[in-house]
Amino acid sequence: MRRSTPFCLRKLSYNDLKGFISVRECHEHISTSFGTRAVCRLSTKPNVLECEEERLLDAFQTHDQDLLLKSSDSGTKNQRALVVERGLKRCMELGDIREGRIVHANVLASEFKDDTIILNNIIQMYVKCGNLDEARKCFNEMPYKDTFTWTSMIIAYTHNGRPEEGLSLFPKMLCLGFKPNKFTFSSLLKASNTIRSAKHGMHIHTLCIKYGCDSSVYVGTSLVDLYARCGLMNEAQSVFDGLVSKNEVSWNALMAGHARKERGEETLSLFQRMKREDFEPNDFTYSTVLNACANTGVLEQGKCIHAHVIKYGVKLIAFVGHTLLHMYAKCGSVEEAEKVFTRLMVRDVVSWNSLLTGYAQHGLVHRSLEQFDNMLKTGIQPNAVTFLCLLTSCSHAGFVKQGLYYFKMMKKTYGLDPKIEHYVTIVDLLGRAGKLDQALRFITDIPMDPVAEIWKCLLGACRMHRNMELGVYAAERVFELDPYDSGPYVILANMYALAGRRNDVAKVRKMMKDCRVRKEPACSWVEIGNSVHVFVADDDTHPQSKEIYEMWDCICAKIKGIGYVPDISHVLLFVEEHEREVKLQHHSEKLALAFACLNTPPKSTIRIKKNIRVCGDCHSAFKFASIVIEREIVVRDTNRFHHFQNGSCSCRDYW
Numbered sequence: 181m182r183r184s185t186p187f188c189l190r191k192l193s194y195n196d197l198k199g200f201i202s203v204r205e206c207h208e209h210i211s212t213s214f215g216t217r218a219v220c221r222l223s224t225k226p227n228v229l230e231c232e233e234e235r236l237l238d239a240f241q242t243h244d245q246d247l248l249l250k251s252s253d254s255g256t257k258n259q260r261a262l263v264v265e266r267g268l269k270r271c272m273e274l275g276d277i278r279e280g281r282i283v284h285a286n287v288l289a290s291e292f293k294d295d296t297i298i299l300n301n302i303i304q305m306y307v308k309c310g311n312l313d314e315a316r317k318c319f320n321e322m323p324y325k326d327t328f329t330w331t332s333m334i335i336a337y338t339h340n341g342r343p344e345e346g347l348s349l350f351p352k353m354l355c356l357g358f359k360p361n362k363f364t365f366s367s368l369l370k371a372s373n374t375i376r377s378a379k380h381g382m383h384i385h386t387l388c389i390k391y392g393c394d395s396s397v398y399v400g401t402s403l404v405d406l407y408a409r410c411g412l413m414n415e416a417q418s419v420f421d422g423l424v425s426k427n428e429v430s431w432n433a434l435m436a437g438h439a440r441k442e443r444g445e446e447t448l449s450l451f452q453r454m455k456r457e458d459f460e461p462n463d464f465t466y467s468t469v470l471n472a473c474a475n476t477g478v479l480e481q482g483k484c485i486h487a488h489v490i491k492y493g494v495k496l497i498a499f500v501g502h503t504l505l506h507m508y509a510k511c512g513s514v515e516e517a518e519k520v521f522t523r524l525m526v527r528d529v530v531s532w533n534s535l536l537t538g539y540a541q542h543g544l545v546h547r548s549l550e551q552f553d554n555m556l557k558t559g560i561q562p563n564a565v566t567f568l569c570l571l572t573s574c575s576h577a578g579f580v581k582q583g584l585y586y587f588k589m590m591k592k593t594y595g596l597d598p599k600i601e602h603y604v605t606i607v608d609l610l611g612r613a614g615k616l617d618q619a620l621r622f623i624t625d626i627p628m629d630p631v632a633e634i635w636k637c638l639l640g641a642c643r644m645h646r647n648m649e650l651g652v653y654a655a656e657r658v659f660e661l662d663p664y665d666s667g668p669y670v671i672l673a674n675m676y677a678l679a680g681r682r683n684d685v686a687k688v689r690k691m692m693k694d695c696r697v698r699k700e701p702a703c704s705w706v707e708i709g710n711s712v713h714v715f716v717a718d719d720d721t722h723p724q725s726k727e728i729y730e731m732w733d734c735i736c737a738k739i740k741g742i743g744y745v746p747d748i749s750h751v752l753l754f755v756e757e758h759e760r761e762v763k764l765q766h767h768s769e770k771l772a773l774a775f776a777c778l779n780t781p782p783k784s785t786i787r788i789k790k791n792i793r794v795c796g797d798c799h800s801a802f803k804f805a806s807i808v809i810e811r812e813i814v815v816r817d818t819n820r821f822h823h824f825q826n827g828s829c830s831c832r833d834y835w
Contacts, residue, residue, distance in 0.1 A: 257291065264292060268301045277309035284318070296324050300332060307336040327358050335367045343371035347380060360387070362396035369402035378410040385419075397423060401430045408437020428459055435468045444476030445712060451485075461488075463500050470503040477789035477816055478707045479511035501525070502534050509538025512787050512814040512821055529560050536569035542821045543831050545577035564596050571602060575609040576820055578834050583609045604633045611641025612834065616650055632662035643671050651675055659691070666692065666699045667792075678749055704768040704790045706776045715771040717763070724778065729766075732774040736765055739804035747797040769798050769815060777809055790817045803827050 306315035337346030407416035473482035574583030642651030
């Protein structure tokens with residue numbers, strides 16, 4: 181006796197079914213309309229589908245039976261396989277692992293228990309449903325595997341934060357005689373990228389060449405990204421140049437690598453080349469080049485990229501809008517950053533944090549605290565980055581009480597555990613305010629081992645407030661944790677020099693020599709048009725050197741006439757006072773200022789970036805210079821922005 185038609189089929193009318201030209205399409209419709217459970221019931225036993233085919237033919241009540249039988253490929257096993265595959269696909273789409281297990285159990289009890297293609301789909305289903313261990317169990321129990329099987333497991337481990345396990349499968353795959361393809365190599369390179377292993381990447385690169393997969397754009401792009409993320413830009417460039425065909429991802433990978441290394445000029449040059457070769461920039465491209473502009477401080481070029489974004493109709497959503505806001509803030513234009521913020525289509529916590537970061541860098545503490553209150557009113561919950569921005573703002577403004585209040589708030593009100601960077605900022609806050617003993621007590625109470633950055637903050641504060649004893653103690657802690665950073669050596673040597681302790685200065689220099697530590701040369705750069713001009717102290721390499729020194733001498737004479745007195749204590753040389761002043765007047769930021777005065781319109785804002793903290797004498801000189809040249813001078817150093825205008829600085833001499 182024939183069984184009754186399943187409920188899912190009884191709901192199908194003739195009008196529903198007559199549009200299908202094959203039983204296969206009909207079953208696809210069942211899967212889509214009624215879910216995998218109905219299809220699984222059809223595929224429990226090999227002969228059930230044939231019965232259901234009969235019922236479907238009865239339901240058609242047409243003369244198309246011959247066509248339907250012919251289009252079924254006369255091989256019912258193929259039909260049943262398709263039903264299983266459609267069922268698994270449905271489980272993946274819904275993330276329904278319970279249904280997936282039912283399908284898997286039916287498969288193991290059916291003719292498909294050794295079918296590699298179907299078992300590959302089962303592995304994919306478990307991975308999509310988030311159960312990597314069941315996927316691996318299925319993988320281990322498979323009697324027959326293919327290259328796709330191995331590649332799927334490698335990708336699964338990589339995408340689920342277990343790249344080492346993915347990489348460990350590759351030697352086994354080779355030993356068993358499976359030949360990797362371009363997708364295998366691409367997934368292996370992504371796994372190596374995840375753990376930042378250039379060593380693994382180079383080994384895989386060699387095998388790519390051996391198996392003839394190195395010319396693939398997928399493999400090549402993965403190689404470029406791996407080398408770039410590991411900081412091996414020469415290797416990344418070499419692979420990129422050797423690609424027979426490139427795509428937008430290849431360009432983005434190389435540009436992002438240069439941007440991470442703060443190679444702004446190379447990043448922007450690649451962007452221009454990408455456009456010349458008719459590749460279309462995407463959101464990631466714009467985000468990368470805007471970050472490069474931010475790191476380099478090239479506002480005019482950032483504005484050009486912004487114009488490009490507007491021209492091509494890129495919406496200010498997600499990271500493009502955030503990066504644009506970040507670029508304006510880091511290039512010294514808070515007003516433009518605020519305009520971008522108001523135009524963002526969606527403002528999330530990242531948007532607010534970007535704005536608060538800009539305020540913190542410019543020392544605009546009142547605006548920062550006001551916007552934080554506005555953020556809370558919108559219902560957006562702050563995160564750890566939000567509080568880091570607030571603490572930095574308070575530190576730069578000397579708002580000790582408010583800073584400690586927000587530090588307690590993040591844990592007490594929002595349940596956020598402070599990270600090491602929050603502790604560093606509190607030490608900076610207390611140190612700048614001269615509360616050195618309180619800063620030291622705070623360090624001893626930190627519930628984790630203090631990192632070098634904490635002691636560096638304390639050392640900088642000791643230099644500022646001339647506490648030699650505590651400064652030496654902090655320096656010793658830094659040398660234990662990070663002996664290869666030149667900055668702390670220079671600070672300690674300066675402290676000894678100010679105290680007239682020449683022998684101790686010599687000892688510090690010997691320590692640097694023994695550790696093979698070289699002082700990072702101070703340099704400043706200024707953007708004129710689309711070009712960036714870099715200066716170092718006593719620079720005579722620029723084509724306009726003669727005019728630059730004459731211009732600074734002229735400015736120096738004028739500012740001395742209105743009260744500027746050179747502070748030669750900022751020159752670490754035991755030479756005559758006159759020679760020390762000459763050295764002082766040839767600091768890189770002063771040369772950059774003179775060059776900008778020569779090459780920019782009168783009354784325009786001058787923007788200078790310096791790679792280390794601006795020295796106290798240059799800070800004083802620039803306040804006077806803003807009066808005599810009648811311009812705003814914006815200087816960005818490693819700590820913050822200084823806006824010099826009408827004889828004063830936005831930092832209020834607190835930096």
